[in-house]
Amino acid sequence: MMAELIAQDRFPLDDHSFVDLVVWRLPQPVRGCNYSFKYRLAYVEKDHCVIRYDNEAGKGDHKHIGRHETLIHFVSIARLYDDFYEEVDRWRQTR
Numbered sequence: 001m002m003a004e005l006i007a008q009d010r011f012p013l014d015d016h017s018f019v020d021l022v023v024w025r026l027p028q029p030v031r032g033c034n035y036s037f038k039y040r041l042a043y044v045e046k047d048h049c050v051i052r053y054d055n056e057a058g059k060g061d062h063k064h065i066g067r068h069e070t071l072i073h074f075v076s077i078a079r080l081y082d083d084f085y086e087e088v089d090r091w092r093q094t095r
Contacts (some may be wrong), residue, residue, distance in 0.1 A: 001027040003038075017045040019088065023077060032060035037077060041084045043091065051091055053084050063087070 007023040024038040033055050043051040052064040061074045
């Protein structure tokens with residue numbers, strides 16, 4: 001089995017921000033993960049990525065909020081999307 005792109009979308013939220021979502025199904029897990037997805041969910045505001053959820057090889061599941069990086073626990077792609085959008089909503093409410 002080869003890597004399969006299962007989501008690649010970009011959604012504008014207003015004139016100066018957007019969400020960029022990329023999810024791959026892999027033939028084997030990324031180093032540091034126990035499931036077969038590779039993902040990057042990003043919220044970009046005024047040309048700066050201010051929120052990103054990803055699972056970089058060797059680092060495992062984590063999120064970047066502003067300049068801070070925190071480990072996260074992967075449950076499912078649906079839960080990942082929900083958590084990401086909740087984070088984006090919180091960020092946007094404070095701006």
